[in-house]
Amino acid sequence: MNAEIIAVGSELLLGQIANTNGQYISKELALLGIDVYRHTVVGDNASRLREALAEAEERADIVILTGGLGPTDDDLTRETVAAHLGKKIAVHSPSLENIETFFAKSKRAVTASNRKQAHHIVGSNVFLNQAGLACGMACSNERTHFLLLPGPPREMKAMFQASVKPYIKNLYPKAKAVRSRVLRFFGIGESSLEDQLKDLIETQTNPTLAPLAEEGEVTLRLTIKEQDRDLAIKSLDDLECKVRQRVGDYLYGYGEDTLMGKALELLKEKEWTVAAAESLTGGLFSQELTSLPGASSVFAGGVITYTNEVKENVLGIDSLLLERDGAVSENCAKKMAEQVKEKFKSSIGISFTGVAGPGAHEGKLPGDVWVGVATPEGSFAKNLTLSGSRSTIRIQTVKHGAHLLLKV
Amino acid sequence: MNAEIIAVGSELLLGQIANTNGQYISKELALLGIDVYRHTVVGDNASRLREALAEAEERADIVILTGGLGPTDDDLTRETVAAHLGKKIAVHSPSLENIETFFAKSKRAVTASNRKQAHHIVGSNVFLNQAGLACGMACSNERTHFLLLPGPPREMKAMFQASVKPYIKNLYPKAKAVRSRVLRFFGIGESSLEDQLKDLIETQTNPTLAPLAEEGEVTLRLTIKEQDRDLAIKSLDDLECKVRQRVGDYLYGYGEDTLMGKALELLKEKEWTVAAAESLTGGLFSQELTSLPGASSVFAGGVITYTNEVKENVLGIDSLLLERDGAVSENCAKKMAEQVKEKFKSSIGISFTGVAGPGAHEGKLPGDVWVGVATPEGSFAKNLTLSGSRSTIRIQTVKHGAHLLLKV
Numbered sequence: 001m002n003a004e005i006i007a008v009g010s011e012l013l014l015g016q017i018a019n020t021n022g023q024y025i026s027k028e029l030a031l032l033g034i035d036v037y038r039h040t041v042v043g044d045n046a047s048r049l050r051e052a053l054a055e056a057e058e059r060a061d062i063v064i065l066t067g068g069l070g071p072t073d074d075d076l077t078r079e080t081v082a083a084h085l086g087k088k089i090a091v092h093s094p095s096l097e098n099i100e101t102f103f104a105k106s107k108r109a110v111t112a113s114n115r116k117q118a119h120h121i122v123g124s125n126v127f128l129n130q131a132g133l134a135c136g137m138a139c140s141n142e143r144t145h146f147l148l149l150p151g152p153p154r155e156m157k158a159m160f161q162a163s164v165k166p167y168i169k170n171l172y173p174k175a176k177a178v179r180s181r182v183l184r185f186f187g188i189g190e191s192s193l194e195d196q197l198k199d200l201i202e203t204q205t206n207p208t209l210a211p212l213a214e215e216g217e218v219t220l221r222l223t224i225k226e227q228d229r230d231l232a233i234k235s236l237d238d239l240e241c242k243v244r245q246r247v248g249d250y251l252y253g254y255g256e257d258t259l260m261g262k263a264l265e266l267l268k269e270k271e272w273t274v275a276a277a278e279s280l281t282g283g284l285f286s287q288e289l290t291s292l293p294g295a296s297s298v299f300a301g302g303v304i305t306y307t308n309e310v311k312e313n314v315l316g317i318d319s320l321l322l323e324r325d326g327a328v329s330e331n332c333a334k335k336m337a338e339q340v341k342e343k344f345k346s347s348i349g350i351s352f353t354g355v356a357g358p359g360a361h362e363g364k365l366p367g368d369v370w371v372g373v374a375t376p377e378g379s380f381a382k383n384l385t386l387s388g389s390r391s392t393i394r395i396q397t398v399k400h401g402a403h404l405l406l407k408v
Numbered sequence: 409m410n411a412e413i414i415a416v417g418s419e420l421l422l423g424q425i426a427n428t429n430g431q432y433i434s435k436e437l438a439l440l441g442i443d444v445y446r447h448t449v450v451g452d453n454a455s456r457l458r459e460a461l462a463e464a465e466e467r468a469d470i471v472i473l474t475g476g477l478g479p480t481d482d483d484l485t486r487e488t489v490a491a492h493l494g495k496k497i498a499v500h501s502p503s504l505e506n507i508e509t510f511f512a513k514s515k516r517a518v519t520a521s522n523r524k525q526a527h528h529i530v531g532s533n534v535f536l537n538q539a540g541l542a543c544g545m546a547c548s549n550e551r552t553h554f555l556l557l558p559g560p561p562r563e564m565k566a567m568f569q570a571s572v573k574p575y576i577k578n579l580y581p582k583a584k585a586v587r588s589r590v591l592r593f594f595g596i597g598e599s600s601l602e603d604q605l606k607d608l609i610e611t612q613t614n615p616t617l618a619p620l621a622e623e624g625e626v627t628l629r630l631t632i633k634e635q636d637r638d639l640a641i642k643s644l645d646d647l648e649c650k651v652r653q654r655v656g657d658y659l660y661g662y663g664e665d666t667l668m669g670k671a672l673e674l675l676k677e678k679e680w681t682v683a684a685a686e687s688l689t690g691g692l693f694s695q696e697l698t699s700l701p702g703a704s705s706v707f708a709g710g711v712i713t714y715t716n717e718v719k720e721n722v723l724g725i726d727s728l729l730l731e732r733d734g735a736v737s738e739n740c741a742k743k744m745a746e747q748v749k750e751k752f753k754s755s756i757g758i759s760f761t762g763v764a765g766p767g768a769h770e771g772k773l774p775g776d777v778w779v780g781v782a783t784p785e786g787s788f789a790k791n792l793t794l795s796g797s798r799s800t801i802r803i804q805t806v807k808h809g810a811h812l813l814l815k816v
Contacts, residue, residue, distance in 0.1 A: 013444045015435030016620070018426045022449070027423030036421045037456060039449035041430070048445060055463065212424070276712075282698025283691030286712045290690025293766055293798060301718040304684075304694045304710040306703075314709065314751055343722055358701055390701060 001172050002035045004060040006052055008068035008077050009151055010043040021066040021149075021156055028160060032168055033175035033225065034062065044074040046083075053084045057144040062168070067151030069134035071113035078137075081146055082121045085139060092120040094128060095135035102133060121148075127163035131155045138167055145171065179232045180223040183243065184257055185250040186403050190218045196246050200239075207239050216396045217259075218250075252406060259402035260288045266406060267298040267348075274405065275344030276302035277315060277336040279327065279353040280369065285398045300346035305336065315339045328354050328364045333372030333381035341374045348408065349374035351381075352397055356390045366390070369397050373404055409580050410443045412468040414460050416476035416485050417559055418451040429474040429557075429564055436568060440576055441583035441633065442470065452482040454491075461492045465552040470576070475559030477542035479521035486545075489554055490529045493547060500528040502536060503543035510541060529556075535571035539563045546575055553579065587640045588631040591651065592665055594811050596658040598626045604654045608647075615647050624804045625667075626658075660814060667810035668696050674814060675706040675756075682813065683752030684710035685723060685744040687735065687761040688777065693806045708754035713744065723747045736762050736772045741780030741789035749782045756816065757782035759789075760805055764798045774798070777805050781812055 005022045012019055022039040029036050037059065042048045049068075056063045068077030082089050096118035103110045117134040120126050127136035132155035138147045147164060149156045169175075185193060190213040194201065197220075201209050207224035222239050226232040244251060253262050267274060276285050286302040289295050303314055308327055311317040317335050325331045333351050341349025350373055357366025367386040373379060384400055386393045413430045420427055430447040437444050445467065450456045457476075464471045476485030490497050504526035511518045525542040528534050535544035540563035546555045555572060557564045577583075593601060598621040602609065605628075609617045615632035630647050634640040652659060661670050675682060684693050694710040697703050711722055716735055719725040725743050733739045741759050749757025758781055765774025775794040780787060792808055794801045 012431075013434055013447065014438050015431045015433070015444075018428045018431040019447070020426045023420075023423045023426040025423070026421055030422050036423075037451065038460075039421065039427070039447070041447035043445065052446075278691075281695075282703070282707070283686075283694030283710060283712070284699075286691030287689075287695045290712070290714065291692075291799060291802070295690070296714060299690075299712075299714050301714045301722065302691060302712040303722070304691070304698070304707075304712075306698065306707050306709045310709040310752060313753070314711070344718060345721075391699060394699070 001033075001061045001175055002037050002059070003029055003062040003064060004038045004040065004056045005036060006049075006056060006063060006065045007039070007041045007151075008044065008049060008065060009041075010045075010074070012041045012067075013043045021151065021153055024153070024157060025064055025066070025160065028165065029168075031178050031180070032165070032172075033178050034168065034172070044068060044076065046076050046080045049077065049080045050084055053081065053146075057141070057146075060144060062145045062147065062171075064147045064149065064164075066149045066156055069117065069136070069148065069150045071111070071117055071133075075116075077148055078119060078121060081139070081148060085121070085141055085146070087124075087139065088122045089119050090122050091115075092118050092126050092135055095120070095126065098128060098135075099133050125167065127159050127167075129155055129159060130162060131158040136163065138164075174227075176225045176227055177229075177232070178223060178225050179229075179236065180221055181236050181240065182255050183220045183222070183240065183251055184253045184255075185218045185220065185247065186216075186252050186259060186399065188218060188247060188250040189213075193218050193220070193247055193250075197243065200242060204239070207235055209239070209243070216392075216399055252403070259399050259406065261292060263402040263405040264289065264292050264295060264298060268294070270347075272347035273298050273300045273344075274348045274350060275300040275340045275346040277340035277349065277351040277372075278302060278304050279306060279311075279336070279351075280356040281352040281394050281397050281401075282306065282356075284394050285350070285352060285401055288398060288402075300344040303340060303343070311336065315343065326362045326364070328362055328368055328370060330370055330372075330381045330383065333370035334374070334379045335372075337372035337374035337381070338379050347376065348405070349379075350401055350405065352401060354384070354393075354397065356393045356397075358390055367393050369393070369400075371397065371401050371404060373408060375408055409441075409469045409583055410445050410467070411437055411470040411472060412446045412448065412464045413444060414457075414464060414471060414473045415447070415449045415559075416452065416457060416473060417449075418453075418482070420449045420475075421451045429559065429561055432561070432565060433472055433474070433568065436573065437576075439586055439588075440573070440580075441586050442576065442580070452476060452484065454484050454488045457485065457488045458492055461489065461554075465549070465554075468552060470553045470555065470579075472555045472557065472572075474557045474564055477525065477544070477556065477558045479519070479525055479541075483524075485556055486527060486529060489547070489556060493529070493549055493554070495532075495547065496530045497527050498530050499523075500526050500534050500543055503528070503534065506536060506543075507541050533575065535567050535575075537563055537567060538570060539566040544571065546572075582635075584633045584635055585640075586631060586633050587637075587644065588629055589644050589648065590663050591628045591630070591648065591659055592661045592663075593626045593628065593655065593658040594624075594660050594667060594807065596626060596655060597621075601626050601628070601655055601658075605651065608650060612647070615643055617647070617651070624800075624807055660811070667807050667814065669700060671810040671813040672697065672700050672703060672706060676702070678755075680755035681706050681708045682756045682758060683708040683748045683754035684809075685748035685757065685759040685780075686710060686712050687714060687719075687744070687759075688764040689760040689802050689805050689809075690714065690764075692802050693758070693760060693809055696806060696810075708752040711748060711751070719744070723751065734770045734772075736770055736776060736778060738778055738780075738789045738791065741778035742782070742787045743780075745780035745782035745789070746787050755784065756813070757787075758809055758813065760809060762792070762801075762805065764801045764805075766798055775801055777801070777808075779805065779809050779812060781816060783816055 354369030
């Protein structure tokens with residue numbers, strides 16, 4: 001089985017948006033064991049879309065189309081596929097009800113153009129839209145299945161999960177399922193991780209290992225093609241075990257885990273609270289922690305001490321310390337962590353002081369950073385030497401902070 | 409003139425990355441007056457790439473390829489295009505020198521596979537890579553120009569700006585240049601803006617107007633096809649003037665302007681400083697302001713008062729006020745702004761208190777938000793009723809805060 005994806009929309013060809021739908025669907029199809037051989041983007045133009053349909057059906061078992069199901073005259077995917085297949089268009093009643101309910105809620109009348117979004121190709125399998133108005137559908141000729149999905153990513157994803165996945169699984173019950181597991185590492189570079197796993201990466205064929213650098217972290221994707229679920233998991237477990245023996249010290253999580261998420265989990269588990277004193281990070285640590293639901297049970301609060309005056313007046317750092325050691329120093333980082341812990345009555349205090357750039361500060365270069373941690377047992381500070389833009393340095397600093405919390 | 413873009417790389421078909429190169433090049437070509445009719449993505453597979461080349465050359469004047477110029481055996485764009493055109497491959501000496509210099513700097517020997525990145529198609533125009541190793545190139549047959557660019561976006565963009573743009577301008581000196589201007593609005597919805605500009609949007613053909621909703625903001629792109637620079641600008645000015653007469657109250661900036669960036673500019677101009685007391689936003693306002701270079705001259709600091717205890721102890725909010733009015737109230741927002749202004753000795757204090765969700769808080773629903781502002785003239789607070797996810801509510805709240813600073 002192989003598939004092609006056709007995204008329809010002039011906004012894609014004008015560069016207003018990227019084809020993230022193609023990416024999403026490709027990833028999902030890979031997990032279903034379906035190979036994707038081509039993505040195509042065409043504009044809102046019936047003849048060019050027909051050309052693309054005719055080409056794709058020569059090659060592919062499944063053609064998934066996104067976009068062009070909207071209410072305006074530009075939206076012509078449904079009509080073009082119907083013409084290509086020699087089929088008619090008709091209203092799909094449950095989809096029309098869906099649209100009528102939506103408009104009733106906002107006390108507006110259904111317009112004729114919105115009504116069009118309930119049209120389907122006669123004889124197709126209709127996918128209800130649970131996140132919007134236009135229905136999706138699947139229809140076939142003797143050689144190829146055509147699946148039509150809406151363009152807005154939120155609607156497309158909801159429909160893919162609810163309807164398209166089961167539909168494809170049902171079409172190809174014997175596709176060899178692909179399972180993958182992503183391990184997340186912090187504190188080790190991509191090339192160094194690759195060096196330590198070189199023989200595994202080069203010799204393993206099923207499962208395979210693929211490292212990827214991601215904003216100062218490294219992920220390792222283990223992928224296996226295997227129908228039997230238990231065998232697949234066992235095989236991934238074995239490989240993960242080999243990986244852990246070599247670089248387990250740097251492993252902090254799986255899949256969509258984040259350093260901050262793991263730190264939050266750990267703090268919850270220990271029933272600890274944390275308060276933050278942020279200088280170069282300007283609130284980024286607090287913002288990231290509080291962006292996670294449930295943060296309120298562990299986050300006592302924070303202070304952003306962007307100037308030495310505030311470090312003195314609000315946090316109570318001794319002006320002598322600031323004069324003697326400077327704000328970017330081990331002593332200042334420790335003191336900031338201790339003071340914020342005391343002021344906010346938290347179990348742990350964490351502090352960030354350093355130079356984000358672009359310019360130097362107090363004679364220190366961008367990337368010179370101290371992270372301080374105060375616990376009931378005492379305080380310490382860690383020096384980092386980071387490189388990159390202002391934004392990169394701030395992001396890396398916060399990741400190191402979350403990582404330190406994981407080790408406390 | 410019309411162009412097609414072919415991105416080569418199995419990582420795209422596996423969904424590991426989106427085809428952002430296609431988006432970037434499309435946007436650039438539009439500005440050069442070149443229409444893009446199709447994007448194609450194929451994997452690292454010579455026969456499927458040849459098929460795509462043969463199809464594209466039937467339709468397009470220019471075919472731009474990205475990716476597949478790397479050092480590994482998978483990288484076969486150069487060889488495949490050469491075979492398609494019946495041309496030979498040879499070393500390009502200046503590119504080889506570029507690679508040798510790079511390796512000498514990091515004190516490593518040039519490997520055979522890296523040497524491959526200095527290969528070019530004989531007879532092509534070579535584009536030096538100023539941000540990486542693989543050279544790019546342009547070669548033609550009697551009907552189509554093929555341009556080969558590296559896949560990593562940073563390298564591709566640098567090469568596009570330095571070499572590809574002048575090359576295409578030289579090919580088509582008479583292409584009608586497209587100029588566009590983006591106006592940014594806040595405080596008005598997309599449909600309401602469209603209603604007020606409906607006749608202009610529908611009747612204008614050159615320049616055209618296109619509204620787009622963007623995270624609680626609306627942008628309006630004015631686009632004109634006109635060779636003469638002064639005429640183009642005059643025409644855009646005239647249209648902007650008409651737009652301003654109707655919705656000018658909501659216009660806050662142009663192009664890449666942001667609300668926070670404009671607020672920073674204004675504060676600098678007035679030589680004012682600001683301090684922030686953040687509850688539901690958890691540091692997001694401070695983080696966004698301090699992410700801008702130059703923020704240190706206007707940002708006095710901030711405090712994140714995630715709990716009532718901290719509001720009392722750190723910020724000095726009266727516990728009676730918190731009991732009587734609650735934390736999510738006009739009085740609390742005003743008091744927070746006043747107190748943070750005083751504690752941090754700033755010209756202005758700004759505060760954010762409300763419910764980000766997912767759950768209710770103190771009997772208030774998610775999206776119920778107060779933004780407080782304290783100035784030397786007094787303080788006030790504005791109530792917002794926002795909807796969406798926790799993240800959306802926080803982002804919208806901060807935008808409203810920046811917008812209030814613009815009006816102070």
